[in-house]
Each structure stands twice: as structure tokens, then as C-alpha cells.
Amino acid sequence: MLATCPSRTSLARIANKWTAMIVIALSERRMRFGELRTRVAGISGKVLTDTLRDLERDGIVTRIAFAEMPPRVEYELTALGRTLSEPLGALGLWAEQYFDQVQEARDAFDARPTT
Amino acid sequence: MLATCPSRTSLARIANKWTAMIVIALSERRMRFGELRTRVAGISGKVLTDTLRDLERDGIVTRIAFAEMPPRVEYELTALGRTLSEPLGALGLWAEQYFDQVQEARDAFDARPTT
Numbered sequence: 001m002l003a004t005c006p007s008r009t010s011l012a013r014i015a016n017k018w019t020a021m022i023v024i025a026l027s028e029r030r031m032r033f034g035e036l037r038t039r040v041a042g043i044s045g046k047v048l049t050d051t052l053r054d055l056e057r058d059g060i061v062t063r064i065a066f067a068e069m070p071p072r073v074e075y076e077l078t079a080l081g082r083t084l085s086e087p088l089g090a091l092g093l094w095a096e097q098y099f100d101q102v103q104e105a106r107d108a109f110d111a112r113p114t115t
Numbered sequence: 116m117l118a119t120c121p122s123r124t125s126l127a128r129i130a131n132k133w134t135a136m137i138v139i140a141l142s143e144r145r146m147r148f149g150e151l152r153t154r155v156a157g158i159s160g161k162v163l164t165d166t167l168r169d170l171e172r173d174g175i176v177t178r179i180a181f182a183e184m185p186p187r188v189e190y191e192l193t194a195l196g197r198t199l200s201e202p203l204g205a206l207g208l209w210a211e212q213y214f215d216q217v218q219e220a221r222d223a224f225d226a227r228p229t230t
Contacts, residue, residue: 059220105174
């Protein structure tokens with residue numbers, strides 16, 4: 001699939017740290033913008049807005065606007081988005097599980113004599 | 116894990132389209148630079164060089180230099196890198212499997228009347 005497949009464009013979208021963190025957070029439950037921004041610490045408001053819009057366009061996230069005063073908007077994974085939470089969750093788990101090994105490898109690499 | 120965990124830095128590295136495509140390609144077999152560049156179509160030589168170096172530093176890829184004339188260098192997944200090929204492979208499979216649904220969602224989104 002690597003060279004010519006059009007699915008590369010969807011891999012490019014989902015293989016992205018912000019997408020991964022947003023989908024992992026929403027796989028727990030639907031959330032408001034402010035909650036999501038707290039959970040995905042370090043994301044700017046603009047990047048969160050843009051990424052949510054891309055994910056909505058891709059059919060992965062739904063935006064639910066409640067007819068209330070004051071207005072309330074929540075973000076939820078679609079059925080398609082829930083199928084993505086498994087592989088992205090596995091990736092998040094890998095990052096947690098193997099973080100120490102990655103860190104050790106980096107320290108060893110950086111300690112190598114430069115030749 | 117989202118807010119404060121240091122494993123976020125490793126998630127940032129691996130949740131990246133080039134990393135995903137390189138690890139998926141190398142999960143088949145070890146390859147030379149030129150082969151990799153052909154397989155991961157669209158990657159520039161500089162980005163491939165930089166990403167391979169980052170992956171080597173993270174302990175995910177080994178660089179094997181053969182003592183031959185002319186010199187030959189091949190890239191191979193480490194044991195740690197092989198543990199990553201499963202979740203990244205699952206993500207690549209998702210992209211292939213659900214690409215049509217993503218494309219349909221995009222078309223529907225773009226056809227919505229702007230209000």
C-alpha cells in the first residue's frame with residue numbers, strides 16, 4: 001500500500017499526535033471543547049479547533065449543538081471514529097509501555113562518541 | 116496519560132505518518148536507503164535521513180554498515196521496533212479498510228450548505 005495507495009491520505013490524518021490524543025480522550029466519553037483542551041494538554045485553541053473540524057469532515061467526530069441557553073456544544077466519536085479508537089489506543093499504550101526503553105536508547109545514543 | 120505523562124513525547128514521535136510508513140515497510144524485511152525511499156513514496160531524501168536518525172536514536176531502527184566495497188548500509192527494525200510494527204500496522208490497515216468511508220464523509224461534509 002505504501003507507494004500509490006490513496007489510503008495514504010487517511011493515514012496521514014490519523015497518524016498525528018493530536019488526532020491520536022483527541023480520539024483517545026473522546027473514546028472515554030463525549031466532551032465539551034474546554035474539557036478536551038484540558039485533557040489534551042499542550043494543544044492550542046486554534047489547533048484543537050482545526051483538528052476537530054478535520055475529524056468532523058473525515059466522519060470521525062460529530063459535533064453536537066444542544067438547543068440550550070447558553071448554547072452548549074459537545075464532541076463525540078462517530079461509529080467510524082470508535083473503530084479508530086482501538087488502533088490509536090494500542091499506539092498510546094505502546095508509548096506508555098515502552099517509554100522507558102525509548103528513553104534509555106536515546107541516552108545511549110547521545111552518549112556515543114562522535115567519530 | 117494525556118495531560119502530564121512523559122510518554123507523550125514518544126507518542127509524538129510514533130504518531131507520525133512517515134514513522135508509520137517506514138516502520139510498516141521495514142516490518143517486511145531490512146532495506147537499503149534507496150529501497151526505503153522507493154517504498155515510502157513521496158518522502159524527500161532529507162526527511163528520510165532525519166526520520167531514520169530519530170528512529171535509530173529512539174532504539175526502533177538499527178543501521179547496519181557492511182564492511183564491503185562499495186560500502187553497503189541497511190536499516191532494520193530492532194526488537195523494540197518490532198513491537199511497534201503491530202500497532203502501526205493496525206493503523207495502516209485501518210486507513211486502507213476505512214478509506215472509502217472517510218472519503219464519503221468528506222464529500223458529504225463539503226457538499227453541506229454553508230450557513
